[in-house]
Amino acid sequence: ISSIKVASTAYLQTGIWLTIGSEIVQVVSMSGTTLTVYRGQLGTAPAAHATGSAVMIADQRGVARNANPDMGGFETQATTISNVTIASGTYTGAAFAVTNAKVTSGATTVATFGSPFLSYSYYSGTLTPAQVVSATPLAGAPKNVGSYTVVARYNNAPGYRPSTSTPVYFSISQATLTIDASFNTKVYDTTTSAAAIPTYSGLLGSDTVTNLHEAYQSKNVLGPNGSTLFVTTYTVNDGNGGSNYTVVTVTHAGTITPASLTISAVTDTKVYDGTTSSSALPTISGLKTGD
Numbered sequence: 025i026s027s028i029k030v031a032s033t034a035y036l037q038t039g040i041w042l043t044i045g046s047e048i049v050q051v052v053s054m055s056g057t058t059l060t061v062y063r064g065q066l067g068t069a070p071a072a073h074a075t076g077s078a079v080m081i082a083d084q085r086g087v088a089r090n091a092n093p094d095m096g097g098f099e100t101q102a103t104t105i106s107n108v109t110i111a112s113g114t115y116t117g118a119a120f121a122v123t124n125a126k127v128t129s130g131a132t133t134v135a136t137f138g139s140p141f142l143s144y145s146y147y148s149g150t151l152t153p154a155q156v157v158s159a160t161p162l163a164g165a166p167k168n169v170g171s172y173t174v175v176a177r178y179n180n181a182p183g184y185r186p187s188t189s190t191p192v193y194f195s196i197s198q199a200t201l202t203i204d205a206s207f208n209t210k211v212y213d214t215t216t217s218a219a220a221i222p223t224y225s226g227l228l229g230s231d232t233v234t235n236l237h238e239a240y241q242s243k244n245v246l247g248p249n250g251s252t253l254f255v256t257t258y259t260v261n262d263g264n265g266g267s268n269y270t271v272v273t274v275t276h277a278g279t280i281t282p283a284s285l286t287i288s289a290v291t292d293t294k295v296y297d298g299t300t301s302s303s304a305l306p307t308i309s310g311l312k313t314g315d
Contacts, residue, residue, distance in 0.1 A: 025052065025060060025061065025062060025063070026049075026060075026061055026063055027058055027059065027060050027061075028044075028049075028058070028059050028061060028079075029057055029058050029059075030057050030058075030059060030079055031057065032057065033054055033056075033057055033059070035081065036051065036054065036059070036081070037051070037054075037182070038051055038052065038053060038054060039051060039140075039141070039180070039181060039182045040081060040082075040182055041065060041066065041081070041082040042059075042061070042079050042080065042081060042082060043079070043080040043081075043082045044071075044073050044077055044078070044079055044080075045071060045073055045077060046068060046069075046071055047063065047064060047068045047069065047070060047071045047073070048064075048065045048066045048067075048068045048082055049061035049062060049063055049064075049065055050062040050065045052140060062139070065134075066082075066132060066133070066134065067132060067133060101129040101130070101183060101184050101185065102129060102184075102185050102187070103127050103128065103129050103134065103178050103181075103184050103185055103186075103187040104127070104128050104129075104187060105125060105126070105127050105142075105176045105177075105178055105187050105188065105189035106125075106126050106127075106128065106189070107124055107125055107126040108122060108124070108125045108144075108174065108176045108189050108192045109122065109123050109124035109125070109192075110122045110123060110174055110192060110194045111123070111194065112194045112195045112196065112197075113196065113197070114196070114197050114198070114199050115167070115168070115169050115196050115197065115198060115199040115228065115268045115269070116167075116199070116228055116229070117167065117228035117229020117230065117231060117262075117268075118167055118229060119164065119165035119166060119167045120165055120166060120167065120172075120194065120196055121144070121165035122137070122144045122165075122174060122176065123137070124136075124137045125137045125142055125144075125176050125189070127139070127141075127142065127178045127181075127184075127187070129184060134181070134184060135178060135181065139178075139181075141178055141179060141180055141181040141184075142176060142177070142178055143176070143177050143179065144165075144174055144175070144176050144177075145161040145174065145175050145177065146161060146162045146164070146165055146166055146172055146173070146174050147159050147160075147161055147162060147172065147173040147174070147175075148162065148166070148170060148171075148172060148173075149170075149171055149172070149173065150171050150172075150173055150193050151173040151191055152191070153190065153191060156173065156175055156191055166196065167196070167229075168196065168262075168263065168264040168267070168268055169196050169197060169198050169264065169267055169268045170195065170196060171193070171194075171195045172193070172194055172195065172196070173191045173192070173193055174191070174192050174194065175188055175189055175190075175191055175192070176188070176189040176192075177189075198267070198268060198269055198270045199226060199228055199268060199269050199270070200226050200269065200270050200272060201224060201225075201226040201227060201233070201260065201269040201270070201271050201272070202224060202225050202226050202271075202272045202273075202274060203222050203223070203224045203233070203236070203255050203258055203271060203272070203273050203274070204222055204223050204224070204225075204255075204273075204274040204276060205220070205222050205238040205253040205254055205255050205273070205274065205275050205276040205278075206220040206221060206222055206223060206238065206253070206276060207220065207253070207276055207277065207278055208220035208238070208240075208253055208276075208278045208279075209278060209279040209280070209281065210279075210280060210281070211280070211281050211282075211283050212243070212244070212245050212280050212281065212282055212283040212312070213243075213283070213312060214243055214312040214313060214314050214315060215243055216239045216240040216241070216242065216243050217239060217240075218237075218238050218239050218240055218253055218278065220238060220253070220278075221236050221237070221238070222236045222237070222238050222255050222258070222273075224236075224258075226269070228268075229262075231260065231261060231262040231263075231268070232260075232261045233258055233259065233260055233261070234258075234259045234261060235257050235258055235259040236255075236257070236258050237255075237256045237257045237258075238253050238254060238255050238256055238276075239253065239254065239256045240252065240253055240278060240280065241253075241254060241275075243280070244280065245280045245281065245282050246280065247279075248279050249277040249278070249279055250277075250279070251277065251278040251279055251280050252275050252276075252277065252278065253275060253276045253277070253278040254273065254275045255273040255274075255275075258271070258273075283310060283312060284310050285308070285309075285310040285311060286308070286309045286310050287306050287307070287308050288306055288307045288308075288309070289304075289306050290304045290305070290306060290307060291304065292304035
């Protein structure tokens with residue numbers, strides 16, 4: 025895209041083609057006598073132009089037209105859209121959008137990707153041309169996991185009839201999110217609870233993971249690093265109910281150390297009976313609830 029300054033914008037409008045020497049440009053916008061143009065259109069190549077070069081209005085074939093008040097109508101030409109390109113892939117957190125397209129009229133290329141007259145509509149699912157007609161398009165290019173259809177449309181280009189591409193299909197597959205239990209150690213308390221918080225890797229874009237918790241598989245003392253910790257809860261916040269990820273949880277070794285239990289003998293008295301027996305019962309402290 026370049027800017028050029030002309031002596032007058034009489035008879036000029038957005039979307040028309042201009043011939044400057046051997047190059048044809050297309051007007052994108054106008055501000056006063058300054059034109060913003062697409063360079064090297066209709067099969068021509070960008071070229072250097074001297075100040076004062078003649079600017080002629082061209083038709084859709086690149087043929088110069090007389091710039092007078094009655095330029096006359098000309099027949100609009102049929103167009104065909106091809107090379108609509110969009111790649112399938114794994115969820116990234118960003119939208120998947122068309123990266124290439126071409127519009128031809130006969131053997132002439134009249135527009136390519138980036139043209140202001142090309143637009144793209146995206147639909148959920150794999151739709152036939154007949155289904156596209158009545159389907160409601162998405163608000164924009166999709167980013168969530170699923171199967172999709174995209175259709176390119178060429179509209180409002182001076183001298184050319186509107187056209188619609190055949191449907192193009194693509195899909196977005198799940199990314200992998202790994203959630204690892206963390207090391208934890210505690211004194212035996214009859215429960216499998218763990219204070220440590222799991223860690224994660226593979227999260228994309230602005231997605232988050234909340235509600236992370238883990239626990240021991242066994243409440244019992246199994247020696248140093250003899251216990252196993254596993255992920256119990258997590259919530260993936262990706263705008264798609266967590267469906268943009270395949271979640272893999274990983275266990276981790278942990279430790280539960282013995283609790284202290286104190287058993288104390290108590291005072292007793294008896295008449296000599298030739299034995300060491302006692303009827304008093306020791307007291308217990310440190311026993312956990314349920315044991």
